Amino acid sequence: MRVIPRRRKDRRGSQDAAPSAPATTWPASATAAGPSAGAEPSSPSKPSKPSKPSKGSGRAGGGGPAKGVKSAGSPEPSSAAAGGATGTLELEPGTVTGPVTGPVTGTESGPEAARRARSAERRRTAAELKRSRAARRRGTARRDRAAREHRSSMLAMIIMLGLLIATVVVSGGLFAASMRTRPVTLAAPLHIYPVTQTAPGQCPAGTQGISGQTSGGPACYQLSQGIAIRKVADLRVQRARDRNAYDVAITLRSNDRQAFAALTRATLNRDLAFVVRNQLVTVPRVDTPILDGKVMITGPSSRAEAGRLVRSLRGG
Template sequence: MRVIPRRKKDRPRGEPPAPAPPGTGATQPIGDSRADVEADGGAPTLEPGRALDPAKELEPAKALGQDGLRGGARPEAATAVLPVADGEAARRRARAAQRHRQAAEVKRSRAGRRPQRTSPAPADATDQHRAALLVMVLTLGLLIAAVAVTGGLIASSMRTRPVTLAKPLHIYPVAQATAGPCPAGTQGLTGQAGTGPTCYHLTQGIAIRKVADLRVQKSRVGSGGYDVAVTLRPVDRSAFARLTRATVGRDLAFVVGERLVTLPRVDMAITDGKVVVTGSPDRATARQLVRDLKGR
């Protein structure tokens, strides 16, 4: 933008304006107060000694040097430099700051959802140690119990295995007993009784070659004594049951080879195959009876 000074009345239209005094700039000062105007004869001045005609007041367009714009002509060298608008840059910075805040919030939310590993307190560590020790003790106890039960089952199965006798065990009902040895041709067997040799007259009996169990046990009828328990196999139980039914109150002769081993009395019919021979005063005597029944 430029300011063109007013042309003097007596200066021709095409004559250039007079140069300004040195140091005064491109424009002449205009009076600021009413006293200055009245001192000059009631009219404002642009230059000293020259009055301003109010009727010939400058038009705003010519005073600003834009008289060419009214006629539609383009100014010769008029360029407008506009300041760069800061609104768009501010909006970009606001959007960037908002994105940064959103990213920070997402990170904080993820960190909040992530499980945090904290070291256990001393009390918790002690409780865990006690619980682990208790579990170990219980596990060890269960293992010991399992071993004991397994051992018992193995031992029981070994005891229930059939025992093969070295010689057949013959069981005869005793029909009669007479003092002294048996005469020749008599169906009997001579045994040793408390009164001396005795002849035991025998009837038809059974022969057993295997038994389910044969062992020594403490006496169930007397204190301090021992018994010999014989368990028959199922194949021999029915025959032995018939034999004991017929000889209740009588004696049965247990014979191995040609030797009378024992002579127990039948108190009642035995149908389950479990025979208990009593009368051994000590464990050694009972063990010897077991060996004799086995034929060894």
């Protein structure tokens, strides 16, 4: 089998006389290693006849063979070299060809690629879900820790506030109790005498008694041996039980309570004269023995009158 270039009619005789380059042969089937099984081998094609030289061309300058003449350097391909391939491959002049090297590669099949893509997507989804769950757990743990710290701080604050209130209450109660129990020093000693007899008019000179004013006029109160009080635990005005009058409350100290209790026992249903600076302040009647040192003088009809009685008993 030969491969010859095509003849062009417009070539000049000098060019026709030039020798042609050896043509490159190529098997008709690049992958065929021999004749196909069961197919009859085709006979090689007959060589083409050389073209007749055009008139007046002849040899030009003693060049190579003219068109249509087989080149000496072009070997004739054998059927064994062609590998049993049939047909001819005709190339354009000036075309450079070469063998095809390297394996032919292609893409994976559709189902396998889709399966791998789905598997990768599931793995990505699982990883993102795991990360999101871990982030939620961390956030929940932080919120729980912050809530516990907040509750602890609130509880501590409430406890501190309760302790502060209790301290204030106890301190206030103790202060009030101390104020109530703090001794009141009288400006002048308070003398308390049992009254043995009451006579109208002023007391005569040399009589052991004291003159006072009653609703019926002046009166003379004859007195016996009494006690003197210089300090009391409490002396104040308070509302009476019937809410229409006021009382004067006197709380004696412990060292005066026993003497006053003995005095009230001896003067039950009799009068006691309270005297300050030789002036009769009040003459109350003893209704019951007073053993705890808490004396209640009743009778003032107004707070102002009760206040004046308290100031007189203080020696003011």
